[in-house]
Amino acid sequence: MRYVDEYRDPELGKRLVDRIHKLSTRPARIMEFCGGHTVTIFKHGIRQLLPPTVEMLSGPGCPVCVTANAELDKAIALAKEPGVILATFGDMLKVPGSRSSLQQAKAEGGDIRVVYSTRDALAMARDNPDKRVVFLGIGFETTAPTVAASVLQAEAEAIHNYFVLPLHKLCPPVIKALLDSGEVRLDGLICPGHVSAVIGSRPWGFIPTGYGIGCVVSGFEPLDILLSVEMLVAQVERGEPKVEIAYRRGVKPEGNPQALRLMATVFEESQATWRGIGTVPQSGLKLREKYRSFDAEAQFQIDPGPTLEPAGCLCGDILRAVKTPLDCKLFRRVCTPEHPVGPCMVSSEGSCAAYYQYGADHE
Amino acid sequence: MCLAIPALVKSVTGQEAEVEVGGVGRRISIALTPEVKVGDYVLLHTGYSINVIDAGEAEETLKLLRELAEESA
Numbered sequence: 001m002r003y004v005d006e007y008r009d010p011e012l013g014k015r016l017v018d019r020i021h022k023l024s025t026r027p028a029r030i031m032e033f034c035g036g037h038t039v040t041i042f043k044h045g046i047r048q049l050l051p052p053t054v055e056m057l058s059g060p061g062c063p064v065c066v067t068a069n070a071e072l073d074k075a076i077a078l079a080k081e082p083g084v085i086l087a088t089f090g091d092m093l094k095v096p097g098s099r100s101s102l103q104q105a106k107a108e109g110g111d112i113r114v115v116y117s118t119r120d121a122l123a124m125a126r127d128n129p130d131k132r133v134v135f136l137g138i139g140f141e142t143t144a145p146t147v148a149a150s151v152l153q154a155e156a157e158a159i160h161n162y163f164v165l166p167l168h169k170l171c172p173p174v175i176k177a178l179l180d181s182g183e184v185r186l187d188g189l190i191c192p193g194h195v196s197a198v199i200g201s202r203p204w205g206f207i208p209t210g211y212g213i214g215c216v217v218s219g220f221e222p223l224d225i226l227l228s229v230e231m232l233v234a235q236v237e238r239g240e241p242k243v244e245i246a247y248r249r250g251v252k253p254e255g256n257p258q259a260l261r262l263m264a265t266v267f268e269e270s271q272a273t274w275r276g277i278g279t280v281p282q283s284g285l286k287l288r289e290k291y292r293s294f295d296a297e298a299q300f301q302i303d304p305g306p307t308l309e310p311a312g313c314l315c316g317d318i319l320r321a322v323k324t325p326l327d328c329k330l331f332r333r334v335c336t337p338e339h340p341v342g343p344c345m346v347s348s349e350g351s352c353a354a355y356y357q358y359g360a361d362h363e
Numbered sequence: 364m365c366l367a368i369p370a371l372v373k374s375v376t377g378q379e380a381e382v383e384v385g386g387v388g389r390r391i392s393i394a395l396t397p398e399v400k401v402g403d404y405v406l407l408h409t410g411y412s413i414n415v416i417d418a419g420e421a422e423e424t425l426k427l428l429r430e431l432a433e434e435s436a
Contacts (some may be wrong), residue, residue, distance in 0.1 A: 015432035117410025142365040249421035
């Protein structure tokens with residue numbers, strides 16, 4: 001596939017690894033924020049290829065993983081409402097909430113349908129005028145514009161039975177919260193590629209200027225990651241942290257202005273609760289007053305009951321990169337992809353699933 | 364979750380486009396990238412094009428990768 005295969009060339013990869021080994025003399029602790037990057041790094045064994053001076057940590061950039069139990073419980077409660085079709089991305093189905101999961105709610109008769117796109121959810125609303133279709137709006141800045149586009153489309157077509165449960169989260173504010181907590185010391189950050197395709201590279205500027213940490217926006221192929229590591233190691237060696245883009249084919253400094261415009265038309269920033277991290281100001285999106293008629297939170301009375309957290313699950317600490325899955329007593333013994341206890345094992349992009357799948361527990 | 368894959372634009376009609384991904388045809392929304400033209404590659408995410416791939420920048424990055432590899436050989 002064009003724009004994919006070229007960035008998987010093993011010979012070029014080997015040379016880049018050699019270059020990083022020659023270049024790196026100082027310790028470099030690098031976090032990849034995005035779960036998609038975590039998958040590439042584990043799948044290609046990149047951690048094991050790097051010199052001992054370079055340490056890689058996985059961050060909280062997995063929307064499924066950071067969805068708080070209280071939010072998931074709301075979605076499950078909504079799915080049990082009569083006349084409601086809950087449309088969701090497949091990743092969310094198996095995530096355990098306080099007492100149940102969407103999959104369990106579906107088995108108990110909830111009308112829960114997996115969609116690939118908000119376009120499918122909108123079509124469902126068109127085709128089922130007697131039902132109320134609620135789209136479970138999870139995802140970062142990559143996904144939020146597509147949800148905004150669906151709300152504007154529903155408005156244009158006067159579709160009144162389409163709703164969004166807005167659980168979107170924003171990446172720069174949570175990275176700031178992580179850095180402010182002082183729990184994790186970093187020398188470099190691999191910034192999310194497709195979030196940056198929308199927001200651009202400029203919103204990361206506060207990281208080198210405010211925290212002295214270099215940032216490189218990366219693509220998702222192994223050579224993209226190696227190039228990003230090379231650039232960050234070079235920054236550490238020179239002692240000059242800045243924002244660079246290694247993924248220029250997909251990311252511009254200014255991002256995608258049209259996507260940003262649609263997102264700002266429909267949504268406004270609000271505080272959001274992140275699993276493991278807690279409430280972070282201005283790190284979520286809610287529907288603007290004008291679009292309240294599409295807001296499931298405003299249009300439905302939802303009482304999900306009290307929130308419970310699974311005993312022993314370390315997902316929260318793992319998301320903050322203060323623990324790894326290997327520190328969790330449940331990992332591989334009780335918690336497996338077939339019987340996940342926490343979301344980091346459910347999502348293929350979760351750290352626990354990556355450690356499980358690619359055998360990193362033998363490292 | 365933020366997965367996006369390169370898709371080749373085959374035709375454009377209003378806010379929609381026919382694209383090809385690994386030989387398979389799909390209908391997508393280009394509401395987020397109205398500037399899309401036939402022959403462009405876009406980053407396809409959950410049924411929407413979220414950006415047009417910059418062919419010139421892609422070539423530049425490959426050139427950079429080859430140069431870095433040469434230097435370390």
